[in-house]
Amino acid sequence: MKTLIDIHGQHENQSLLDESTHIEFLDSFSEKEINDIKKEYIKFYKRFNELKDEISKNFGDDKEKQRELDLLRYQNREIEDANLKEKEEEELENIRSKILNSEKISNSLQEASIQISNVTIDSISSSVRALEKIEKMDKKYEESLSTLKSIYYDIQELSRDLEEYKDEVYFDEEARNNIEERLDLIYMLKRKYGNSVEEILKYSEEIKQRIEKIENSEEYVNKLKKELKEVINNMEDMCIKMNKIRYEYAKILEQRINKELIDLEMQNAKFSVAIQYNTNKQFGVNGLDKVEFMICTNIGEDNKSLAKIASGGEMSRIMLAIKNVLANVDKIPTMVFDEIDTGISGKAANSVSEKLKQISNKHQVLCVTHLANIAAKGDYNYYISKNVEENRTKTSIKKLNEEETIKEIARIASGNINDIAIEHAKNLRKIA
Numbered sequence: 001m002k003t004l005i006d007i008h009g010q011h012e013n014q015s016l017l018d019e020s021t022h023i024e025f026l027d028s029f030s031e032k033e034i035n036d037i038k039k040e041y042i043k044f045y046k047r048f049n050e051l052k053d054e055i056s057k058n059f060g061d062d063k064e065k066q067r068e069l070d071l072l073r074y075q076n077r078e079i080e081d082a083n084l085k086e087k088e089e090e091e092l093e094n095i096r097s098k099i100l101n102s103e104k105i106s107n108s109l110q111e112a113s114i115q116i117s118n119v120t121i122d123s124i125s126s127s128v129r130a131l132e133k134i135e136k137m138d139k140k141y142e143e144s145l146s147t148l149k150s151i152y153y154d155i156q157e158l159s160r161d162l163e164e165y166k167d168e169v170y171f172d173e174e175a176r177n178n179i180e181e182r183l184d185l186i187y188m189l190k191r192k193y194g195n196s197v198e199e200i201l202k203y204s205e206e207i208k209q210r211i212e213k214i215e216n217s218e219e220y221v222n223k224l225k226k227e228l229k230e231v232i233n234n235m236e237d238m239c240i241k242m243n244k245i246r247y248e249y250a251k252i253l254e255q256r257i258n259k260e261l262i263d264l265e266m267q268n269a270k271f272s273v274a275i276q277y278n279t280n281k282q283f284g285v286n287g288l289d290k291v292e293f294m295i296c297t298n299i300g301e302d303n304k305s306l307a308k309i310a311s312g313g314e315m316s317r318i319m320l321a322i323k324n325v326l327a328n329v330d331k332i333p334t335m336v337f338d339e340i341d342t343g344i345s346g347k348a349a350n351s352v353s354e355k356l357k358q359i360s361n362k363h364q365v366l367c368v369t370h371l372a373n374i375a376a377k378g379d380y381n382y383y384i385s386k387n388v389e390e391n392r393t394k395t396s397i398k399k400l401n402e403e404e405t406i407k408e409i410a411r412i413a414s415g416n417i418n419d420i421a422i423e424h425a426k427n428l429r430k431i432a
Contacts (some may be wrong), residue, residue: 030249260321372413376428
């Protein structure tokens with residue numbers, strides 16, 4: 001994954017070869033100076049895009065606006081003519097249920113009323129008269145009589161309620177048809193405008209707002225344009241400030257990387273940062289600047305984009321120089337250097353090994369190498385080998401202990417493992 005691992009080798013794609021990342025590297029290098037301005041700019045940039053989209057939505061032609069207005073007005077009129085009320089559907093459904101079950105309800109109420117009137121009330125009345133004869137004989141009889149009378153009065157009231165309920169259970173065919181028609185209307189509106197009466201009423205409010213916005217679109221768009229102009233002015237001011245900071249830190253970055261290139265035996269190479277300011281106000285997330293890292297590897301040649309460097313060895317050392325300067329701001333945690341030693345030896349090899357060691361203070365560095373100077377700097381060393389087994393080539397990797405590491409450094413340094421080579425390997429490890 002590009003955000004987790006950066007590979008540096010002869011042919012692999014690297015983050016620094018992606019021109020779009022150069023401005024991010026430069027801004028990270030100047031983070032303390034540019035960070036607050038850039039954060040504020042991004043807020044305006046977000047609003048800038050919102051305003052452009054909103055203006056675009058409200059800039060349809062007159063025929064298109066009229067078609068939309070006609071549709072919205074029709075929908076609004078249809079909802080308003082229905083004169084819907086919240087909870088109305090539930091109430092109508094309840095009444096409808098009673099209508100459909102009116103006969104059953106009426107019969108049940110009739111039966112209950114008869115049983116209470118003809119049986120229960122008469123029985124309790126007889127019981128009251130019986131207790132009245134003995135109520136003076138004992139306090140508990142008097143209390144029982146009082147309770148029974150209370151029950152008698154409650155049942156009488158319940159009997160009257162049931163009679164009233166029974167009288168209410170009368171619906172003519174016209175009332176039933178009116179309720180069915182009303183519910184059909186609500187169902188139809190729900191299919192078109194919402195899943196409930198409440199949603200339909202909410203949609204109606206949205207329609208009214210949209211109608212008002214379209215009818216006053218010219219005034220509304222002018223208001224958006226005015227705000228957009230203010231946003232653009234603020235963005236331009238910030239872009240100028242960011243451009244100034246980028247130019248300032250680009251010079252510092254150039255100096256530091258060119259110093260690294262000298263250390264890596266590339267005295268004739270010159271790194272530079274090209275910054276192009278877009279005067280056409282084509283704003284991007286980073287402002288109006290386009291940043292590209294350039295390199296000239298030989299005296300008399302023109303500056304070239306990093307991606308156009310032909311030599312793998314040159315590319316590796318240039319990338320190493322840049323990465324060493326940007327180590328503190330580079331957010332990629334792991335870096336893989338594949339045969340970065342190609343085409344170098346002697347003093348340059350020592351410089352490369354030092355730079356790799358410096359980068360490893362801030363990043364996890366994995367390095368494939370054939371140079372003893374570089375291998376000697378490793379905190380951990382692994383030996384990679386290929387063997388043919390059963391007509392198939394297999395690659396093996398082994399972690400070396402310190403003794404094995406010394407022998408391998410000796411082998412790649414002189415081609416033979418002897419006392420002189422071993423002593424040289426030990427000295428390299430001691431220096432590292």
